[in-house]
Amino acid sequence: MTYPVSLRHEKNAYQYNKARLVRITPQTPDTNLYTFEYVDPGIQKQFTFTPGQFILLSIFGYGEAPFGICSSPNKTDSFDLCIRSVGKLTNVLQNLNPDSVVGFRGPFGHGWPMDEVKGKNIVIIGGGIGLVPLRPAILDVIENRDNYGKLQIMYGARCPEELLFKDELYLWGNRRDIEYVATVDRDDEHCWAGNIGVVTVLFDRINISPKDTYALVCGPPIMYKFVLRELEKIGLPDDRVFLSLERRMKCGVGHCSHCLVGSKFVCQDGPVFSYAEVKAQRGAV
Amino acid sequence: MGLLPEKVLNEWVIIMAPRSTTSPLILKKGDITPFIKKLTHILTVYGPVAKKTQFVFDEISEGSQLRLDYDTTILPPKKYFIPPQEEMVRFSLSPQLNITSPLEESEEATLWNGKRFVIVGIHSCDLAAIKFHDKILTQVYPDPYRTHRRERGIIIGLNCLTPCEESFCKSTMTLSSTEGADLMLTELHDSYYVDVLTETGQLVIDYTKSLFSSASKEQSKSVEQLLTSREDTFPDLIPEFEKLPERLQVGYEGEMWARLGNRCFGCGACTLVCPTCFCFDVKDRVELDLNQGSRVRNWDSCQLVDFALVAGGHNFRPTIPSRVRFRIYHKFWIEPEQIQVIGCVGCGRCTRTCPADIDMIELLTDIQEGGT
Numbered sequence: 001m002t003y004p005v006s007l008r009h010e011k012n013a014y015q016y017n018k019a020r021l022v023r024i025t026p027q028t029p030d031t032n033l034y035t036f037e038y039v040d041p042g043i044q045k046q047f048t049f050t051p052g053q054f055i056l057l058s059i060f061g062y063g064e065a066p067f068g069i070c071s072s073p074n075k076t077d078s079f080d081l082c083i084r085s086v087g088k089l090t091n092v093l094q095n096l097n098p099d100s101v102v103g104f105r106g107p108f109g110h111g112w113p114m115d116e117v118k119g120k121n122i123v124i125i126g127g128g129i130g131l132v133p134l135r136p137a138i139l140d141v142i143e144n145r146d147n148y149g150k151l152q153i154m155y156g157a158r159c160p161e162e163l164l165f166k167d168e169l170y171l172w173g174n175r176r177d178i179e180y181v182a183t184v185d186r187d188d189e190h191c192w193a194g195n196i197g198v199v200t201v202l203f204d205r206i207n208i209s210p211k212d213t214y215a216l217v218c219g220p221p222i223m224y225k226f227v228l229r230e231l232e233k234i235g236l237p238d239d240r241v242f243l244s245l246e247r248r249m250k251c252g253v254g255h256c257s258h259c260l261v262g263s264k265f266v267c268q269d270g271p272v273f274s275y276a277e278v279k280a281q282r283g284a285v
Numbered sequence: 286m287g288l289l290p291e292k293v294l295n296e297w298v299i300i301m302a303p304r305s306t307t308s309p310l311i312l313k314k315g316d317i318t319p320f321i322k323k324l325t326h327i328l329t330v331y332g333p334v335a336k337k338t339q340f341v342f343d344e345i346s347e348g349s350q351l352r353l354d355y356d357t358t359i360l361p362p363k364k365y366f367i368p369p370q371e372e373m374v375r376f377s378l379s380p381q382l383n384i385t386s387p388l389e390e391s392e393e394a395t396l397w398n399g400k401r402f403v404i405v406g407i408h409s410c411d412l413a414a415i416k417f418h419d420k421i422l423t424q425v426y427p428d429p430y431r432t433h434r435r436e437r438g439i440i441i442g443l444n445c446l447t448p449c450e451e452s453f454c455k456s457t458m459t460l461s462s463t464e465g466a467d468l469m470l471t472e473l474h475d476s477y478y479v480d481v482l483t484e485t486g487q488l489v490i491d492y493t494k495s496l497f498s499s500a501s502k503e504q505s506k507s508v509e510q511l512l513t514s515r516e517d518t519f520p521d522l523i524p525e526f527e528k529l530p531e532r533l534q535v536g537y538e539g540e541m542w543a544r545l546g547n548r549c550f551g552c553g554a555c556t557l558v559c560p561t562c563f564c565f566d567v568k569d570r571v572e573l574d575l576n577q578g579s580r581v582r583n584w585d586s587c588q589l590v591d592f593a594l595v596a597g598g599h600n601f602r603p604t605i606p607s608r609v610r611f612r613i614y615h616k617f618w619i620e621p622e623q624i625q626v627i628g629c630v631g632c633g634r635c636t637r638t639c640p641a642d643i644d645m646i647e648l649l650t651d652i653q654e655g656g657t
């Protein structure tokens with residue numbers, strides 16, 4: 001039959017690779033860090049991704065869902081996901097025993113513009129679980145510190161218990177080559193000596209120069225509105241501000257239409273978009 | 286909003302391909318029954334059949350069931366390429382995770398090994414919708430499940446000679462679409478005039494050769510006349526249809542969405558019967574032994590409330606007006622942006638199905654008139 005060859009299945013995007021759960025490291029009461037390793041060592045060896053890309057995790061019988069990859073892109077023996085338990089799949093996941101086998105498709109999508117930001121200053125702004133897809137970018141900057149300019153990190157969580165990667169935050173705070181500030185919305189237990197308030201209060205604590213600077217932002221939908229306004233005030237142009245969007249996803253490869261934002265698929269054209277691209281789409285933020 | 290492609294709809298021009306590659310043939314109406322009989326020996330045959338007062342595409346075992354005089358069907362033939370429910374993988378959970386895909390079948394489908402099927406009598410609007418899916422579902426990755434079925438389907442198209450109610454295919458420029466069909470039929474008195482459009486079509490003809498005769502010059506001329514006379518008999522109900530994307534650049538915040546939204550029940554029927562809609566949902570099904578199951582995808586609808594709901598309860602389109610608007614923008618603005626083709630072929634099924642009497646022609650005319 002005269003069908004274009006590209007339509008045949010050598011690019012079958014619905015093929016699953018099996019991976020073994022290596023360990024679960026608790027982060028907060030409802031969020032864990034999960035370390036996985038592909039069952040086939042050849043696949044594990046070939047596994048590469050760009051910070052900001054996501055992967056689709058399947059627990060057969062319970063479903064499939066997208067998660068940002070959370071480990072360093074330079075780590076090759078395994079990879080991490082940091083997942084909040086919110087529903088069917090994620091609740092089963094937290095009760096899996098090490099050595100359980102799950103399925104993965106991907107990585108998919110476009111991540112942070114790591115090539116474009118080489119040699120430039122980077123401001124990272126994360127809200128809540130939004131820090132997860134930013135972590136590989138932070139780790140890459142730390143591991144290849146000479147490749148990048150200044151690194152500033154702003155992180156906000158609802159309360160001190162909800163802060164992720166607490167040991168790392170401590171290290172980031174103590175490094176001279178990173179400017180790290182954090183805030184919590186509220187501190188009912190009075191155990192937090194730092195800033196109180198939503199992420200935008202941090203703009204008073206940190207001096208961002210718009211020159212040669214890129215902002216990488218990820219957080220809940222409500223956060224974008226306020227953060228983008230602050231970045232505009234500072235004078236960061238829209239094409240140097242990048243956001244990771246979250247939408248419902250059923251396929252990850254541009255078929256099911258669940259993730260459409262304007263005419264863009266979050267799963268393929270994103271999840272990371274420049275603010276300039278986002279502005280061109282209706283109903284994006 | 287993003288930039289509009291320079292020329293929307295240029296694809297349809299390609300879809301209106303030349304009518305015949307080899308010399309046209311004649312199949313007598315009385316020979317339809319032996320023709321279908323012969324096809325059923327090697328292929329699964331689908332076609333329009335009567336169901337109460339309406340028509341549906343269904344499997345056919347006898348030529349007499351085939352109703353080539355149908356006006357339209359409840360569901361379009363897309364169900365043969367994207368079934369309402371389709372198994373994506375089968376899995377067994379113990380002793381170890383084992384995943385198998387229905388696509389792994391290695392044997393190539395030929396005309397002879399029973400793995401192909403034929404759909405007889407697809408009208409031009411539905412042909413255009415099939416081509417539309419060929420394009421929209423291969424933007425980044427090909428949809429392997431649809432491709433698998435598409436490669437196995439043989440299509441015998443049928444030219445429409447009288448407009449059906451609620452349709453506006455002249456405006457959508459899909460009235461004369463033939464591309465995608467392997468054979469194209471035109472009713473001519475007591476016969477069907479047959480254009481052979483592809484090699485596969487020729488294979489079907491070779492297999493049933495004795496039933497066909499060559500068309501005469503006069504017959505060709507009559508068909509030519511019949512087809513061009515449609516320019517007069519089919520009304521252009523939505524003039525300047527191709528300008529819709531441009532017109533939608535404004536009006537996103539308009540009041541018409543609230544007005545429509547107040548009438549719409551959000552039932553999703555309009556999207557299920559639409560030949561160009563293709564959204565799906567995915568669910569895992571586990572068998573009673575809890576050890577085996579399958580992942581299935583089901584037709585979904587952007588009109589249903591949880592379509593754009595994400596973790597944490599945030600819904601990007603929480604209201605009916607926002608979902609009605611999304612459906613219209615998806616077809617008339619997003620898809621043209623993505624593949625330069627408007628996602629509506631003018632079949633009128635959505636109007637016929639809607640329990641709230643929402644009329645696509647009225648709705649689009651409103652937009653054309655700058656309705657807000």
Ligand SMILES: Cc1cc2nc3c(=O)[nH]c(=O)nc-3n(C[C@H](O)[C@H](O)[C@H](O)COP(=O)(O)OP(=O)(O)OC[C@H]3O[C@@H](n4cnc5c(N)ncnc54)[C@H](O)[C@@H]3O)c2cc1C
Binds near residue numbers: 246595
């Ligand atoms: C690109 C991307 C990256 C993500 N990265 C992370 C991450 O790193 N860590 C993390 O914890 N979460 C992440 N998420 C969210 C994660 O996908 C959802 O939490 C997950 O789908 C919930 O699945 P569930 O079966 O446990 O919940 P369900 O039982 O399915 O539902 C619980 C809630 O989640 C909503 N929901 C269902 N399916 C989806 C879906 N596919 N996407 C979003 N919401 C859904 C439901 O509407 C409901 O409100 C990401 C989402 C996207 C799109």
Ligand code: SF4
Binds near residue numbers: 555562616630634636
């Ligand atoms: S939107 Fe309505 S008229 Fe257009 S193709 Fe779909 S069902 Fe047919």
Ligand code: SF4
Binds near residue numbers: 549550553639
């Ligand atoms: S069929 Fe009619 S009532 Fe139902 S969702 Fe579509 S427009 Fe609304």
Ligand code: FES
Binds near residue numbers: 249252
């Ligand atoms: S997740 Fe299916 S189209 Fe993006």
